[in-house]
Amino acid sequence: MKVLFAAGESRWPIWEAPLRAAIDEAGLEIDLVLDADPAEVEAMIYAPTNASAGTTNDDFAPYVNCRAVLSLWAGVEKIVGNQSLTQPLCRMVDPGLTQGMIDYVVGHAMRAHIGLDRVLATQDRWEVVVPPLASERPVAMLGLGALGAACGQALAGLGFPVLGWSRTAKDVPGITCHHGPEGLRRVLEQAQIVVLLLPSTPGTENTLNAETLSWLPKGAAIINPGRGPLIDDEALLAALETGQVGQATLDVFRIEPLPQDHPFWAHPNVTVTPHIAAETRPTSAARVVAENLRRLRDGEPLLHVVNRAEGY
Amino acid sequence: MKVLFAAGESRWPIWEAPLRAAIDEAGLEIDLVLDADPAEVEAMIYAPTNASAGTTNDDFAPYVNCRAVLSLWAGVEKIVGNQSLTQPLCRMVDPGLTQGMIDYVVGHAMRAHIGLDRVLATQDRWEVVVPPLASERPVAMLGLGALGAACGQALAGLGFPVLGWSRTAKDVPGITCHHGPEGLRRVLEQAQIVVLLLPSTPGTENTLNAETLSWLPKGAAIINPGRGPLIDDEALLAALETGQVGQATLDVFRIEPLPQDHPFWAHPNVTVTPHIAAETRPTSAARVVAENLRRLRDGEPLLHVVNRAEGY
Numbered sequence: 001m002k003v004l005f006a007a008g009e010s011r012w013p014i015w016e017a018p019l020r021a022a023i024d025e026a027g028l029e030i031d032l033v034l035d036a037d038p039a040e041v042e043a044m045i046y047a048p049t050n051a052s053a054g055t056t057n058d059d060f061a062p063y064v065n066c067r068a069v070l071s072l073w074a075g076v077e078k079i080v081g082n083q084s085l086t087q088p089l090c091r092m093v094d095p096g097l098t099q100g101m102i103d104y105v106v107g108h109a110m111r112a113h114i115g116l117d118r119v120l121a122t123q124d125r126w127e128v129v130v131p132p133l134a135s136e137r138p139v140a141m142l143g144l145g146a147l148g149a150a151c152g153q154a155l156a157g158l159g160f161p162v163l164g165w166s167r168t169a170k171d172v173p174g175i176t177c178h179h180g181p182e183g184l185r186r187v188l189e190q191a192q193i194v195v196l197l198l199p200s201t202p203g204t205e206n207t208l209n210a211e212t213l214s215w216l217p218k219g220a221a222i223i224n225p226g227r228g229p230l231i232d233d234e235a236l237l238a239a240l241e242t243g244q245v246g247q248a249t250l251d252v253f254r255i256e257p258l259p260q261d262h263p264f265w266a267h268p269n270v271t272v273t274p275h276i277a278a279e280t281r282p283t284s285a286a287r288v289v290a291e292n293l294r295r296l297r298d299g300e301p302l303l304h305v306v307n308r309a310e311g312y
Numbered sequence: 313m314k315v316l317f318a319a320g321e322s323r324w325p326i327w328e329a330p331l332r333a334a335i336d337e338a339g340l341e342i343d344l345v346l347d348a349d350p351a352e353v354e355a356m357i358y359a360p361t362n363a364s365a366g367t368t369n370d371d372f373a374p375y376v377n378c379r380a381v382l383s384l385w386a387g388v389e390k391i392v393g394n395q396s397l398t399q400p401l402c403r404m405v406d407p408g409l410t411q412g413m414i415d416y417v418v419g420h421a422m423r424a425h426i427g428l429d430r431v432l433a434t435q436d437r438w439e440v441v442v443p444p445l446a447s448e449r450p451v452a453m454l455g456l457g458a459l460g461a462a463c464g465q466a467l468a469g470l471g472f473p474v475l476g477w478s479r480t481a482k483d484v485p486g487i488t489c490h491h492g493p494e495g496l497r498r499v500l501e502q503a504q505i506v507v508l509l510l511p512s513t514p515g516t517e518n519t520l521n522a523e524t525l526s527w528l529p530k531g532a533a534i535i536n537p538g539r540g541p542l543i544d545d546e547a548l549l550a551a552l553e554t555g556q557v558g559q560a561t562l563d564v565f566r567i568e569p570l571p572q573d574h575p576f577w578a579h580p581n582v583t584v585t586p587h588i589a590a591e592t593r594p595t596s597a598a599r600v601v602a603e604n605l606r607r608l609r610d611g612e613p614l615l616h617v618v619n620r621a622e623g624y
Contacts, residue, residue, distance in 0.1 A: 102470065110419040
């Protein structure tokens with residue numbers, strides 16, 4: 001089977017060895033190439049090579065015999081609207097990515113919870129401030145996909161009451177699940193920490209806006225390792241100004257890298273991280289790609305196929 | 313039953329209401345007092361009122377009818393060596409304390425793990441540094457009592473490989489347990505983060521000293537919410553100087569509050585917190601006291617009785 005690595009030459013040195021190792025481990029006979037006659041390609045390993053916002057203009061039409069496009073990224077919003085893409089598209093659901101996301105979300109949630117910024121700023125004096133217990137600190141998890149569910153359950157395992165929200169009804173053990181517009185209000189009204197792990201779709205744009213931010217208890221912390229468009233930047237800045245939002249930790253932005261003149265950089269209560277939370281880990285992700293290639297060979301249903309109508 | 317609150321008048325306003333509520337909840341008839349004829353006292357709720365180091369000189373001899381001394385503190389080293397104390401002594405094992413300790417340990421372990429100090433110091437620029445996954449970061453938990461086991465399991469639940477160590481052999485699910493001097497070396501040789509939750513006894517003094525610190529991988533992080541004497545301060549400062557220890561977060565000290573001229577205050581890689589990790593939470597702790605008073609009334613074995621020979 002001829003498989004095209006269509007994630008850019010710059011990523012080839014990072015991915016080649018883990019992919020070949022995973023293909024061998026799975027016992028597959030695959031001709032993995034960086035370049036090929038499109039008509040000969042049976043599957044593509046894909047990531048956008050264009051870092052700017054918007055939909056990629058990659059042309060998938062010539063790949064008439066391609067039976068699967070396997071994304072190396074969890075988020076597929078840059079490709080799902082590409083009209084030339086008619087092949088089945090699979091998202092990456094990487095156990096390494098999930099662990100990395102748990103590390104980021106739990107790390108920054110604990111930072112907000114134990115008031116670490118204050119601890120570090122006042123660590124030159126003996127000043128006893130006892131934070132509330134995790135059991136007294138409700139956390140909202142917006143988005144209950146693979147990443148949201150895993151992070152929500154990690155926080156619940158630490159004792160936080162976790163309120164989950166998704167657009168359509170879901171049921172995740174350990175998380176009190178709500179859905180729909182009314183559910184969002186119920187969740188945000190209680191949440192002292194809000195984590196955004198929704199996919200980026202027209203339906204989720206500006207999920208946090210002036211109105212929904214006003215539902216939060218005063219001083220809530222926002223953590224966004226999901227997607228930039230989930231938050232209305234202007235509304236967040238206004239809420240930070242009044243203290244309605246106490247602190248925001250943002251890993252994703254409408255334009256990345258975040259432009260140097262963006263007010264987030266200078267805001268004392270905003271922490272900018274450079275889109276590191278969802279960094280795919282080649283070793284574990286390559287095994288997921290290999291498993292889908294095996295399924296393709298054996299005629300079994302592919303894992304993590306994107307629902308094109310839903311956009312994820 | 314006459315029960316003396318012997319934890320100091322200054323603590324009475326914090327404890328009276330939770331204790332009375334827990335006593336009512338347990339259906340007990342108790343005369344809870346701040347002062348009494350010693351011969352009439354049947355049980356004592358105790359905490360040292362003397363904040364300095366060393367053994368308290370409280371005199372327990374006149375309490376000839378006292379059948380239990382119920383400590384409000386988890387650590388009993390200030391009282392266990394008191395020769396006048398012949399009554400059964402119970403440590404506090406407070407579910408609120410356990411949750412608070414998990415919050416502290418997980419918060420500071422995640423801080424070390426995701427490199428939060430660096431993230432906050434460099435959050436004015438887009439600089440991608442991806443930390444290893446939790447699964448690639450071994451943590452040593454020195455001490456596998458109620459608190460050590462709970463914190464170790466919380467970290468294991470987040471994906472960290474957790475190596476536990478105790479003086480005598482223990483078996484805690486989710487934790488790879490070692491014991492004895494050889495076990496300590498095996499654990500420290502692998503640990504990138506070391507958490508100290510051992511009791512303070514003559515046998516645990518200076519568990520981290522020049523030799524044992526040298527066993528760690530270079531740059532390891534130390535978190536001590538246990539007891540001050542577990543660490544040789546001079547050896548730790550020397551190891552911080554060479555970079556052998558990358559960062560130390562210390563909540564407990566040989567003298568508390570930590571004297572203003574102690575070099576820990578000024579060291580850039582030391583975080584001093586004011587003995588907040590094991591802060592007993594009155595609501596949950598009062599329920600534990602009430603349960604032991606009920607057991608006393610009903611002639612059942614008391615919970616958490618201290619083994620005086622072991623010192624905890």
